[in-house]
Amino acid sequence: MGRSTPPFAASKTLLQPLRLSVLLATIVLILSLGFLAYTAWRSANSLHPLEETGHQIYMLQQADLAITKILASTFDHDISPDDPAIAKVRDTLNEVLQDGGNLDPTTPKKVALAQQYLTAPMAQPRIDLVQALSLTRQVVALESGLQHAAIKDARSSAQTEFTVAASALVITPFAFIILMFWINKRSFQSIKRLSALLNTVGTSQFTEVKSPPQNDPFALFYTHYNEMVRRLNDLAAEAQNHTDNLEGQIRTASETLLRQQAELENGAKLAAIGEFSARLAHELRNPISGISAALHNMEVELSDPEQQERVTLITEELDRVTRLLNSLLAHAPHDHEVPVETSTQRLFGDILRLFAYRLPDSITLTSEIHDATVSLPRDTTRQILLNLLKNSAEAIADQNATISVTVTTTDDTVTLIVTDTGPGYPDALLESGIRPFRTYKPSGTGLGLSVVQRMVEAIGGEIYIDRAQQGGALTKVIIPAHTPANK
Structure with a gap:
């Protein structure tokens, strides 16, 4: 007999489609969550530079406002380079340089130049303040423009990410449903094929599976099924041979029985004929003896050799008949x-x-x-x-x-x-x-x-x-x- 399939192997084969479905569902869920996490992380990272740039623009605007106030308050008198207000502006610009949240690569150089205009000795404090104010406003304008462009890009990226995420949320379930439908269809086809094979076994039509699909979840079952079919075919052939032998023996026994019955009937008929023959022999012996004696006399009296020969032959045959009749009467038909x-x-x-x-x-x-x-x-x-x-x-x-x-x-x-x-x-x-x-x-x-x-x-x-x-x-x-x- 072929090898039997262990119960755990059969369970593993039957649960394979379910396990594959669960695995695919898990993979799809992880990919969806990973994509959402990636979009959230990307959005968060895109906002961080904007936050630093906003803080830098805010400090530049504060420096711009402070310089404007200094120029307005000292419009009618000279400006001292050691004015605390100017020192505060220098500190603000220095903080801008240290934060490094600029979007334009020329911003640090311009901020450093504006800081130099506000550093003693100031040959012409009013002009230096105007130069520092001009540079500060240029930097604010550039950074604001770049910030606006970055915000616009971030908004566009966020919109794209939202569209992709929404599409993924809509398409993924449908794709998963189609995938599950394909898996189930493939699994049910295998079960249907296996059911058809079992039906052929039920009708004693033992046909092997030719070249079973290697990716079929029941491929192992087909191997054992072919082994079972070969064994069943051998057993069917043995049973047919045994049946033929039995039929031959029955036929031979029937023929022997019929022949023996015919022989018995023939024996009975022969026995009846023997009894009748014995009675007939008894009745025929006396007249044949008389005929034989008369023929012997004729044989002596005839002078024609040819006629004498004929009578002699007849006499011998009558003598033989007489011996046969005597044998019948003696009840010795089998005596040699x-x-x-x-x-x-x-x-x-x-x-x-x-x-x-x-x-x-x-x-x-x-x-x-x-x-x-x-x-x-x-x-x-x-x-x-x-x-x-x-x-x-x-x-x-x-x-x-x-x-x-x-x-x-x-x-x-x-x-x-x-x-x-x-x-x-x-x-x-x-x-x-x-x-x-x-x-x-x-x-x-x-x-x-x-x-x-x-x-x-x-x-x-x-x-x-x-x-x-x-x-x-x-x-x-x-x-x-x-x-x-x-x-």
């Missing part, structure tokens, strides 16, 4: 026939000659038999071949066709192949194999091939059905046999 030595040419050739008499002219019977002396269950082998020939003839019916029989031998087997050019075995039979009571003929019983199969298996042989190269049926029977050298 004792192998006997025989010639393959005689064994299979006799059956082919006998069966050829009952074929219509439209069917041609051909054979290719490898002649050898072998030890095998003779009667069962003859019955197998006879049944296969009978099945081919019934399938061909009245059509023009050929039945071919091929017999080959090895040291321990005899291979019998019967082919025809008829309609061939149905596809359903080739797919499902030989089953008792399953027939594809309109008037069939479904026991022909089944009986052959039972006889072949009873003697330890094998049977195969397929399509012949000519398109008809092909039946291959392999029978265990021994040559005299390998007995």
Whole structure:
């Protein structure tokens, strides 16, 4: 399983938008307060020089007034340089120089020059007072003009600062609201995206998040979500495989159960047929014995060799039928026939000659038999071949066709192949194999091939059905046999 997200990490991720909003609000508030503080400080600093300049102008005006009074009071007599009033003016000018609150850089020089005019020895006191008064008034005029300009600039700056501050107070809340709206929208988009992903999990549609945004507050959740999706996909695949295996096992068990049920039904039918066969054998044995005895008499009395051979073949077949009936009556259908030595040419050739008499002219019977002396269950082998020939003839019916029989031998087997050019075995039979009571003929019983199969298996042989190269049926029977050298 993937790593689980710690609770504190999830809380941190969920609170990240709120923390960012609070941080931005704090920053905006600090910037606003800082700007207001800066404007107040700047206004205060701009007023301080004006305050000093006003004080300097006031003292210059006092000096101007004092000089004017001195000139007015001494209009009719001489002025003494040591007059206390003049000394007071000099002190005032000296204080102006020491304060240094001037706006014009030439003010200190002019004030110092006016002070010199008022310092003894004064050659012409009245003229010196007039010069000092003129300089003082020049300085007052210059400083007043500069003060007025500075006040005007300060007022303009204050107006600008007020406008900026008012605009900031109006714009900042709107900007903050827009910023908060953007943050909330971005956060809600992330929550919406996460909700959609959880909905896909609820509908068992496990889809990974491809390239999640790195700046998304839920980026960590997407990583764990992808790990969870991969694990869920693995579990879903395992569950599907388990389900498929269970379905396969159930299907196999059902097929086995149906096959066993069919075999039980077939067994019951075979048991009923066996009982019926035993009764029928009991009823048929006596008349067949009489027919066999009559044929033996005819065999002795006939002089024509060809007719005598036919009767001999019929007699042998009746003897075989009698042995089969005796086997049924002895309740020993599973007793294995004792192998006997025989010639393959005689064994299979006799059956082919006998069966050829009952074929219509439209069917041609051909054979290719490898002649050898072998030890095998003779009667069962003859019955197998006879049944296969009978099945081919019934399938061909009245059509023009050929039945071919091929017999080959090895040291321990005899291979019998019967082919025809008829309609061939149905596809359903080739797919499902030989089953008792399953027939594809309109008037069939479904026991022909089944009986052959039972006889072949009873003697330890094998049977195969397929399509012949000519398109008809092909039946291959392999029978265990021994040559005299390998007995």
